[in-house]
Amino acid sequence: MSEHLSDLVMDEVVAGGMSPPHLDSCVACRERLALLESHAEKVRAGPHFARVRARVLSERAAPPRKPGGAWLTRWLLVPVLATLATVVVVRGARAVDPVTSPEGPSPEAPFAHPGTQEPLLGMRIKGPPQVELLRLKDGEINPLLQEGDEVALRLRSGGHRYALVVAMDSGKEVEALWPPEGRQSGELAAAQPAPLFQVTQGDFVVHALYSETPLRLDTVRDWLSTLKPECRAAPMSAACLSLAGVPPGVAHAAVALQVEARP
Amino acid sequence: MxxxxxxxxxxxxxxxxxxxxxxxxxxxxxxxxxxxxxxxxxxxxxxxxxxxxxxxxxxxxxxxxxxxxxxxxxxxxxxxxxxxxxxxxxxxAVDALAATECRDFLMKLARELDERALTVATLHYLDGMSQEEIAQVLGLSRKTIVRDVQRISALARALGEPEGIRRGAG
The missing domain is CATH 1.10.1740 (Rna Polymerase Sigma Factor; Chain: A)
Structure with missing residues (x-):
């Protein structure tokens, strides 16, 4: 054991918990505790403390968010600024998220794939084209979703300049997800708000088409219409990533997701 | 809600x-x-x-x-x-310099670790938690945390763990 109390214990004391006997005999720990208590007071007196408290309380009072008519509706409540130019975070090994369950931490490495030597911030990470949905409440990647879950779309372009992202439901209906205008590919180098969505019940597949020149939505629809029925279900086989008529230089990534009704 | x-x-x-x-x-x-x-x-x-x-x-x-x-x-x-x-x-900021150094080191570790290991590393280095405490926080067995910390420590040494950084006890 350490000769001093950890901050976990100190925080418990600062939050009004029992004071361990060690504190009576350890000057260093008493000094640390005084520092943390003084810091806590300073934070409480600061301008942001009351503002954030009001927001948290208003969240409790807010009615549950209603899903929209479509199976995947745009979620406009949280304007997170991120640039799709660098939406290149890659997945780590799967595990379980610690936030809402005690089993263990969530599935991905926060910055990059284990083993990569790439710098982290504002840098492109090389890798094959990929598309993922990250569930905001726990950071799970491509999880089994529940109606009402809020998700962020994440793209890895594999170095391509343009992307067009669409969703296809089990009825083969294709809806553009990104860029917001949706008629043709958007340039990944341009700063864009991170696309956030709220899902409604029903299975769907998100397709991302990466290219060096913009692709038209109608063209992509034609390509997707050639998909076999088994490619509209999760899990998808690698063969489903082969689209008839796609020219060289266009990369296709897809992820199939299921959305359950909320119990 | x-x-x-x-x-x-x-x-x-x-x-x-x-x-x-x-x-x-x-x-x-x-x-x-x-x-x-x-x-x-x-x-x-x-x-x-x-x-x-x-x-x-x-x-x-x-x-x-x-x-x-x-x-x-x-x-x-x-x-x-x-x-x-x-x-x-x-x-x-409470321990501004130490926290900055620690965070930079965690970011270095982040390139090599999966998320669970990074969470363990954060609790170990940033919070100075004991392995028992980390096991409690994450709801994992002490044995698992001991293994994780051993692996993280070896990696940390290889990456040049800063001398001043605090770490949790066993």
Whole structure:
């Protein structure tokens, strides 16, 4: 054991918990505790403390968010600024998220794939084209979703300049997800708000088409219409990533997701 | 929102835990606005998991778990942006220099570790937690944490662990 109390214990004391006997005999720990208590007071007196408290309380009072008519509706409540130019975070090994369950931490490495030597911030990470949905409440990647879950779309372009992202439901209906205008590919180098969505019940597949020149939505629809029925279900086989008529230089990534009704 | 916590309970929870949440969030995120966003998000998650929170024998472990996860997720999101840390001197900083050094080291480790290991590393290096405490916070066995810490320590040595960095005891 350490000769001093950890901050976990100190925080418990600062939050009004029992004071361990060690504190009576350890000057260093008493000094640390005084520092943390003084810091806590300073934070409480600061301008942001009351503002954030009001927001948290208003969240409790807010009615549950209603899903929209479509199976995947745009979620406009949280304007997170991120640039799709660098939406290149890659997945780590799967595990379980610690936030809402005690089993263990969530599935991905926060910055990059284990083993990569790439710098982290504002840098492109090389890798094959990929598309993922990250569930905001726990950071799970491509999880089994529940109606009402809020998700962020994440793209890895594999170095391509343009992307067009669409969703296809089990009825083969294709809806553009990104860029917001949706008629043709958007340039990944341009700063864009991170696309956030709220899902409604029903299975769907998100397709991302990466290219060096913009692709038209109608063209992509034609390509997707050639998909076999088994490619509209999760899990998808690698063969489903082969689209008839796609020219060289266009990369296709897809992820199939299921959305359950909320119990 | 499920009626898990009354407004009074939520306010008490916030008043009690938010300063510590903020201190830890700032140590990891190094930006005041981001740290407050993390506090807000962490409180909302506690609110959403009120039943589980109530069941905790040691509520602070739940708070640490949620805050750590939220901050690591935010750092991952921040990897999509180019955000420079703020200068020291903000209301968030308690051990400004040590925290900055520790965070930079964690970011180095992040390139090599999966998320669970990074969470363990954060609790070990940033919070100086014992392996027993980390096991409690993450709800994992002590044996698992011992193995994780051994692996992380070996990697840390190979990467040049800063001399001044504090670490949890065994």
């Amino acid at each position: 499920p009626p898990g916590l009354s407004a009074k309970e939520l306010q008490d929870l916030y008043d009690r835990y938010a300063p510590g949440m903020y201190r830890r969030a700032f140590a990891l995120l190094q930006r005041e606005a981001d740290a407050w966003d993390a506090v807000q998000e962490s409180c909302i998650r506690v609110l959403q998991s009120a039943a589980a929170f109530r069941r905790e024998a040691r509520p602070m472990t739940f708070i640490y778990r949620v805050t750590t996860n939220v901050c690591l997720n935010m750092l991952r999101t921040r990897a999509l942006r180019d955000v420079a840390p703020e200068d020291a001197g903000s209301e968030g």
